[in-house]
Amino acid sequence: MKTSTxxxxxxxxxxxxxxxxxxxxxxxxxxxxxxxxxxAGLLIAVAAPxxxxxxxxxxxxxxxxGGGFTGSSKPVPLDARIHxxxxxxxxxxxxKVEGGQGARAEITQAAxxxxxxxxxxxxxxMADTELCPDDGFTAGSxxxxxxxxxxRSGCAAAxxxxxxxxxxxxxxxxxxxxxxxxxxxxxxxxxxxQITPTSEWKALGKPTARPNGRDILTGAHKYxxxxxxxxxxxxxILRRPSYGAxxxxxxxxxxxxxxxxxxxxxxDFVGVAAPNTxxxxxxxxxxxxxxxxxxxxxxxxxxxxxYLKKNTKGGVPANPxxxxxxxxxxxxxxxxxxxxxxxxxxxxxxxVAEWDENGKVTVWTATQNPFGVRRELANAFHxxxxxxxxxxxxxxxxxGGKHTGECAVEAARLAQxxxxxxxxxxxxxxxxxxxxxxxxxxxxxxxxxDASGTLTSWHxxxxxxxxxxxxxxxxxxKKNQQAVDxxxxxxxxxxxxxxxxxxxxxxxSFIDELAAATGKDPLAFRLDHIEIDRLRAVLEEAAKQxxxxxxxxxxxxxxxxxxxxxxxxxxxxxxxxxxxxxxxAKNVARVRRVVQAFECGAITNPSNLQSQNMGAIIQGxxxxxxxxxxxxxxxxxxxxxxxxxxxxxADVPVIEVYLVNRPDLSSAGAGETPLITLAPAINNAIxxxxxxRLREMPLRLA
Amino acid sequence: MQGVEAKFxxxxxxxxxxxxxNRSVLEILREDLQLTGTKYGCGEGACGACTVLxxxxxxxxxxxxxxxxxxxxxVSIEGLASGETLHPVQQAFLDEGAYQCGYCTAGxxxxxxxxxxxxxxxxxxxxxxxxxxxxxxxxxxxxIVAAVRKAAEAMPQATEAKS
Ligand code: FES
Ligand code: FES
Numbered sequence: 033m034k035t036s037t038x039x040x041x042x043x044x045x046x047x048x049x050x051x052x053x054x055x056x057x058x059x060x061x062x063x064x065x066x067x068x069x070x071x072a073g074l075l076i077a078v079a080a081p082x083x084x085x086x087x088x089x090x091x092x093x094x095x096x097x098g099g100g101f102t103g104s105s106k107p108v109p110l111d112a113r114i115h116x117x118x119x120x121x122x123x124x125x126x127x128k129v130e131g132g133q134g135a136r137a138e139i140t141q142a143a144x145x146x147x148x149x150x151x152x153x154x155x156x157x158m159a160d161t162e163l164c165p166d167d168g169f170t171a172g173s174x175x176x177x178x179x180x181x182x183x184r185s186g187c188a189a190a191x192x193x194x195x196x197x198x199x200x201x202x203x204x205x206x207x208x209x210x211x212x213x214x215x216x217x218x219x220x221x222x223x224x225x226q227i228t229p230t231s232e233w234k235a236l237g238k239p240t241a242r243p244n245g246r247d248i249l250t251g252a253h254k255y256x257x258x259x260x261x262x263x264x265x266x267x268x269i270l271r272r273p274s275y276g277a278x279x280x281x282x283x284x285x286x287x288x289x290x291x292x293x294x295x296x297x298x299x300d301f302v303g304v305a306a307p308n309t310x311x312x313x314x315x316x317x318x319x320x321x322x323x324x325x326x327x328x329x330x331x332x333x334x335x336x337x338x339y340l341k342k343n344t345k346g347g348v349p350a351n352p353x354x355x356x357x358x359x360x361x362x363x364x365x366x367x368x369x370x371x372x373x374x375x376x377x378x379x380x381x382x383x384v385a386e387w388d389e390n391g392k393v394t395v396w397t398a399t400q401n402p403f404g405v406r407r408e409l410a411n412a413f414h415x416x417x418x419x420x421x422x423x424x425x426x427x428x429x430x431x432g433g434k435h436t437g438e439c440a441v442e443a444a445r446l447a448q449x450x451x452x453x454x455x456x457x458x459x460x461x462x463x464x465x466x467x468x469x470x471x472x473x474x475x476x477x478x479x480x481x482d483a484s485g486t487l488t489s490w491h492x493x494x495x496x497x498x499x500x501x502x503x504x505x506x507x508x509x510k511k512n513q514q515a516v517d518x519x520x521x522x523x524x525x526x527x528x529x530x531x532x533x534x535x536x537x538x539x540x541s542f543i544d545e546l547a548a549a550t551g552k553d554p555l556a557f558r559l560d561h562i563e564i565d566r567l568r569a570v571l572e573e574a575a576k577q578x579x580x581x582x583x584x585x586x587x588x589x590x591x592x593x594x595x596x597x598x599x600x601x602x603x604x605x606x607x608x609x610x611x612x613x614x615x616x617a618k619n620v621a622r623v624r625r626v627v628q629a630f631e632c633g634a635i636t637n638p639s640n641l642q643s644q645n646m647g648a649i650i651q652g653x654x655x656x657x658x659x660x661x662x663x664x665x666x667x668x669x670x671x672x673x674x675x676x677x678x679x680x681x682a683d684v685p686v687i688e689v690y691l692v693n694r695p696d697l698s699s700a701g702a703g704e705t706p707l708i709t710l711a712p713a714i715n716n717a718i719x720x721x722x723x724x725r726l727r728e729m730p731l732r733l734a
Numbered sequence: 735m736q737g738v739e740a741k742f743x744x745x746x747x748x749x750x751x752x753x754x755x756n757r758s759v760l761e762i763l764r765e766d767l768q769l770t771g772t773k774y775g776c777g778e779g780a781c782g783a784c785t786v787l788x789x790x791x792x793x794x795x796x797x798x799x800x801x802x803x804x805x806x807x808x809v810s811i812e813g814l815a816s817g818e819t820l821h822p823v824q825q826a827f828l829d830e831g832a833y834q835c836g837y838c839t840a841g842x843x844x845x846x847x848x849x850x851x852x853x854x855x856x857x858x859x860x861x862x863x864x865x866x867x868x869x870x871x872x873x874x875x876x877x878i879v880a881a882v883r884k885a886a887e888a889m890p891q892a893t894e895a896k897s
Contacts, residue, residue, distance in 0.1 A: 132835025132872045241831060248836035249824045251771020251811035255837060258770035266765065308765050310757045378775050378783060378837040378871045428773070428837025429871050460776040643834055643874070650873030673780035673869065681862045684875045 073117040074210040076190050112165065113186035114143075120207030122147060122154050126183060127167035129159040129400055131377070131430040133703050134640040137240045141637060142180045145228055145235040146187035149206075156243065159402045159424035166403045180636070180699070181227075188225045230634050230695045239639030244426065256398040256427050257382035261453035264384065265294075267446040268312035270302035270319050271462065274666030275522075276328045283322035287315040295319075296449040303442060305450045330666035331521045337369050337474050340496050343519035351478050353489035353510050360480030360488060362549055367476050368538035369728040370497065371660035372469040372522050376678055379428025380463035381439035385446070386453035392419045393448070397440040398427035405437030412441045413448070431651065432526035433467055464671035469661060470527035471520060473497030475538035479508075485550035487561060494535055496520060501532030501708065504539055505600055506561035522661065528651065529704035532601045533711065537729060540597035540712030545725060554596060554716060555580055564600065566631060570692060571598040571607040573629035577690050578609035591616060592624075595716025597709040603700030604632035605692075608649075610685075610713040614721050619734040621718050623653060623685040626710065631692035632700040638691060641702055645689040648706035653679045656711035658730050740804045744769065745813025755801035759793070760784045762800050763810060771811035771840050775869065782868030785841040785848075786810045792848035811840035814847065823847050826885035827878075834872035842868050846882045850889050858883065 775783030
């Protein structure tokens with residue numbers, strides 16, 4: 033396998049900063065910083081196509097709420113990727129973050145593979161904007177397809193350098209290489225880089241535990257909310273009482289009079305820094321009581337779907353195949369609804385900000401987009417990005433919900449004013465209200481069938497949620513598939529799998545309606561219309577492992593039903609079979625068993641892939657059965673984990689995940705696709721049990 | 735608020751803080767004692783992330799006031815391992831890979847320790863019920879049950895949780 037990485041520059045970051053191969057690149061960082069953090073040694077930079085640039089300007093990059101990040105503004109021609117200390121310590125640098133999705137283990141594995149060293153020899157330095165290359169944001173299942181190749185080719189380059197330099201003398205190690213004199217290195221010719229083919233993988237493709245797992249289990253790991261700096265104060269913000277509210281008056285005297293409290297009042301921004309959180313809370317409370325607000329009207333979640341339809345930009349598109357429909361043997365039309373939900377990571381937004389005497393600010397925070405947050409900070413304070421450093425310690429969950437830097441900016445504003453480091457952690461209620469949401473959707477579906485039960489036209493319009501997953505994989509000559517904008521009442525943005533969940537919920541439920549209308553088995557109806565082999569393969573695998581035909585044939589308890597769904601998204605393929613049981617007394621559905629087949633090309637870390645699938649299924653249970661934001665008069669009414677009920681241990685069904693490995697194909701990311709077929713599979717199972725067709729998430733019988 | 739002196743032990747060490755007795759134990763651990771292993775997830779007893787042992791019983795430290803622990807023995811996640819040797823529950827979580835982001839994990843482990851102290855041979859059903867107060871958003875629930883089961887097997891030889 034050849035890669036496009038053909039330029040390699042070598043820096044020796046010794047005290048004398050001797051440059052081995054002068055290159056005309058702007059490194060965008062000081063070698064001194066590297067020496068400070070990593071010590072003297074050899075720094076290997078790799079020119080690779082900028083990942084940030086290659087990334088589209090956002091996951092489903094339409095007018096997503098918040099952030100305002102759109103790819104990288106500045107090309108990064110040369111990425112410092114690998115540092116080899118004189119003691120042989122190997123540090124690999126990446127702008128990717130670890131929020132539980134397994135990037136740390138996977139990237140470490142990839143580096144070890146190419147460097148031909150054991151996994152524990154490699155330390156991964158992640159997401160420090162001062163040191164790491166801009167690998168874009170960690171989202172959209174892109175770590176595997178886009179970061180791994182550049183890490184691998186960089187490490188392969190380092191290995192080849194070592195091999196050439198030692199000229200067959202196996203006793204020479206990376207440590208010797210790092211300590212070698214500059215001249216001997218400059219004589220090593222550059223070359224095309226060979227990365228290890230799948231068949232020869234030793235580290236990749238194997239289950240690998242998270243390198244810092246032990247620190248997580250002992251409480252030693254410092255999450256963003258755990259960072260403590262000398263002289264640090266605790267911050268809190270005066271929040272608006274409703275969306276769009278404007279502060280007209282506030283009395284800060286009582287808060288200011290509290291011991292150790294600093295009040296920062298700058299336009300609509302009112303916050304405090306205090307010696308501890310309780311005092312900060314008391315100070316905010318004192319101001320809340322006196323604050324006066326202008327509160328504009330805001331729609332209620334009760335009218336959400338009507339509101340979205342009414343505000344559709346350009347009106348709701350009509351079906352261009354109306355003639356086809358009216359002349360068809362059969363046709364069906366249905367409208368599906370998906371409410372706002374939230375990511376609800378276990379760690380709410382948190383940041384610690386510290387300014388130095390030269391006006392440079394460092395912020396430790398959780399974000400899936402460290403360079404975007406650096407930009408956000410630079411914009412907020414009208415400073416150059418070079419004076420902002422964002423460090424992202426491994427954090428407590430993102431799921432697409434931490435692309436922005438609101439909390440980082442707030443902490444930095446407080447810290448700037450009080451000239452001391454300030455920690456700010458959002459409360460759960462703040463997270464529920466002021467973070468962003470997965471977009472709500474209205475989805476209109478209409479299809480026609482001929483006498484043999486074959487699709488003849490397909491009309492599918494998503495209002496408000498976006499394009500991902502709007503494309504149907506089923507064969508049909510006349511397809512109209514659109515995503516149109518509306519005027520979203522809540523600030524929405526990315527979410528694990530984004531609109532693919534809404535679109536697949538609607539499509540896979542609607543396909544079931546069509547199968548029922550033709551009297552065909554839902555599996556047979558799908559297989560009749562699928563041309564893509566990889567999709568067919570996962571669907572057949574899931575059905576086989578579930579025992580679909582037996583389950584359908586058998587006489588069953590009236591309160592039990594089975595359903596299935598399949599989808600393809602971002603280069604991976606998924607099919608899910610679900611069994612539900614209806615509790616007639618409570619009139620709720622309980623999911624008893626989920627069987628999922630998943631294929632994303634060559635498997636790089638099977639245990640992580642299992643975890644990703646399991647996690648996605650469990651996370652998907654929430655919006656499928658219970659989760660929905662309730663709002664009224666501009667206030668979230670269920671901003672609490674008591675009221676917004678995420679899945680718990682007792683909700684967990686029997687889950688079986690079958691991974692289909694395709695070592696002949698390149699690896700696609702797997703963070704999202706495993707989520708998207710759960711809700712429709714459950715919905716179809718509810719229909720099977722009750723003959724009642726639900727068309728709105730969460731799936732409530734009553 | 736007038737500061738009051740409160741004495742108690744944390745992970746076997748006597749501590750004394752002089753502060754508002756109505757502050758939560760979670761805040762005292764994290765902000766005054768710099769023991770940040772115990773996490774905030776909701777602040778209202780709904781998620782279990784902040785679980786510690788108080789005189790051997792599991793408590794949500796976010797909803798426990800400093801005044802309630804005066805004279806008591808607190809064990810937090812930092813106090814479970816003895817030196818390099820992990821507590822059997824920690825070891826089982828490590829072996830089973832029963833964590834993803836790990837933010838819920840400290841609370842999960844403390845909850846599991848308390849569960850196993852009461853019942854050395856819990857059924858899967860009892861584990862699921864016993865751990866139902868703990869939320870994991872990364873969806874590691876199945877592995878957590880497996881880890882608790884595994885720890886249960888290792889526990890008879892283990893010593894009681896330190897206090
Ligand atoms: S933080 Fe204490 S239970 Fe959630
Ligand atoms: S491992 Fe992330 S919340 Fe449990």
